[in-house]
Structures are given as structure tokens and as C-alpha cells.
Amino acid sequence: xxxxxxxxxxxxxxxxxxxxxxxxxxxxxxxxxxxxxxxxxxxxxxxxxxxxxxxxxxxxxxxxxxxxxxxxxxxxxxxxxxxxxxxxxxxxxxxxxxxxxxxxxxxxxxxxxxxxxxxxxxxxxxxxxxxxxxxxxxxxxxxxxxxxxxxxxxxxxxxxxxxxxxxxxxxxxxxxxxxxxxxxxxxxxxxxxxxxxxxxxxxxxxxxxxxxxxxxxxxxxxxxx
Numbered sequence: 001x002x003x004x005x006x007x008x009x010x011x012x013x014x015x016x017x018x019x020x021x022x023x024x025x026x027x028x029x030x031x032x033x034x035x036x037x038x039x040x041x042x043x044x045x046x047x048x049x050x051x052x053x054x055x056x057x058x059x060x061x062x063x064x065x066x067x068x069x070x071x072x073x074x075x076x077x078x079x080x081x082x083x084x085x086x087x088x089x090x091x092x093x094x095x096x097x098x099x100x101x102x103x104x105x106x107x108x109x110x111x112x113x114x115x116x117x118x119x120x121x122x123x124x125x126x127x128x129x130x131x132x133x134x135x136x137x138x139x140x141x142x143x144x145x146x147x148x149x150x151x152x153x154x155x156x157x158x159x160x161x162x163x164x165x166x167x168x169x170x171x172x173x174x175x176x177x178x179x180x181x182x183x184x185x186x187x188x189x190x191x192x193x194x195x196x197x198x199x200x201x202x203x204x205x206x207x208x209x210x211x212x213x214x215x216x217x218x219x220x221x222x223x224x225x
Contacts, residue, residue: 131160134174134194141202142212149213153225154201162194175201 139147157176158164165172165180172180173190174197183190183200190196209215209225219225 128189128193129195131162131174131194134198135160137195138198138202146212149211149216150205153212153216153219156219157225160194162192162197173197175204177201177204 135151138150142150154160154174157171158174160174162174164174164176166176169178170180171178173183174194175183177183177197177200180190183197186200186203187193187196190200205212205215205225209218215225
């Protein structure tokens with residue numbers, strides 16, 4: 001049986017010529033010295049599709065004997081199993097591990113803190129003396145008689161208005177100083193403080209006319225003092 005398998009395998013690969021050679025070899029191996037005459041064999045071409053990976057190829061006609069086809073149908077080529085060599089072990093190849101992606105660390109942005117501006121200190125509000133306070137101050141300085149003349153004089157000049165301004169001459173304030181910046185010798189608030197203006201006016205009258213009544217009489221005679 002073993003010889004027939006070998007004969008079939010050889011015939012499958014070599015065709016009709018190979019079959020004759022295989023029969024001769026089989027007879028010699030089994031001890032036969034003579035080869036009997038082969039029976040008449042009818043040759044019929046058998047169409048066998050040639051294995052191909054391309055489905056578009058046409059079939060190829062391979063000449064085979066009818067007797068070979070039955071033998072070929074009973075013989076299946078066997079593939080010897082793959083065995084490991086002694087001292088070696090077959091291990092499935094492990095899949096390569098993916099390389100870890102390099103992480104890029106970004107330094108955090110420095111937070112710039114702007115210093116808070118200090119709240120402005122509240123401006124101390126100074127109480128501006130009233131015109132009444134300035135009149136009382138003048139009365140206390142020169143007495144009631146002289147104050148009567150002073151009251152007439154400054155009522156004529158400015159009506160006791162600390163912001164009175166004469167556009168023609170440029171005189172300013174209650175005493176109508178000319179120019180008004182002369183009153184800065186008393187204090188810097190001469191533009192709006194009636195007490196500062198009264199103090200400067202009393203000094204001016206005392207230095208030029210001596211008394212308020214003398215200044216009043218001069219104003220009546222000339223229209224100015």
C-alpha cells in the first residue's frame with residue numbers, strides 16, 4: 001500500500017511517463033524481475049483547472065490516464081507537521097508595545113500682579129467763613145462807628161460780594177483790590193474767602209487813610225478810594 005501511494009504521488013506530478021517509471025520502480029522494489037505488458041489504456045484528455053491566484057486565467061489541459069484519476073482521488077497529499085527542534089521552544093511572538101508618546105511640559109505663565117493703587121486720601125474740606133462772619137470780624141476790629149462808614153464804603157464798591165469783579169478796572173473782591181492778587185499777602189484763598197479779603201481791606205484803609213470814615217469821605221469826593 002505504501003508503494004502505491006508513492007506511485008500515485010509520482011504519477012500525479014509526472015503524468016503518463018512518470019506512471020510507467022513508477023510502476024517499474026515499484027516492481028523492482030517488491031522483488032519482481034519482469035514487468036508485465038501493460039493493458040491497453042485509453043488516453044483521454046481531462047481538463048484540470050490550474051491553480052492560480054488570478055481568477056481571469058483560462059483552464060489548462062493536462063494529459064492524464066483514466067486509471068490515474070481514480071487513484072488520485074483516493075490519495076491526498078499530506079503535509080508533515082511542523083515540529084520544534086530539540087532544546088527549542090516555540091513561543092508566539094508578542095506584539096511590540098507602542099512607544100509612549102513624549103509629553104511636552106509647558107511651564108505655567110508667570111502671573112504678574114499689578115500693585116493696587118492706594119485710595120486717594122480724602123481732602124479735608126475747610127469751612128469757608130461766611131460774609132456774616134467777615135462783617136462781624138471787621139466790627140470787632142474797628143468798632144461800631146467806623147464799621148458804619150466801612151459798611152457804606154464796601155456796599156458801594158462790591159455789595160460785600162467776595163467774587164465781585166470790575167471788568168473796566170480789574171478790581172476784585174469785597175474791598176475791590178487792584179489787582180486782586182494783592183490780597184495773596186494775607187492768604188492763598190483770597191479768590192473766595194471773605195474773611196481773607198476783609199483782613200486785607202482793613203490793612204489797606206489803615207495804611208492809606210487811617211480810618212474807615214476817612215476812606216468813605218474820600219470815596220464820596222472822588223468816586224474811588
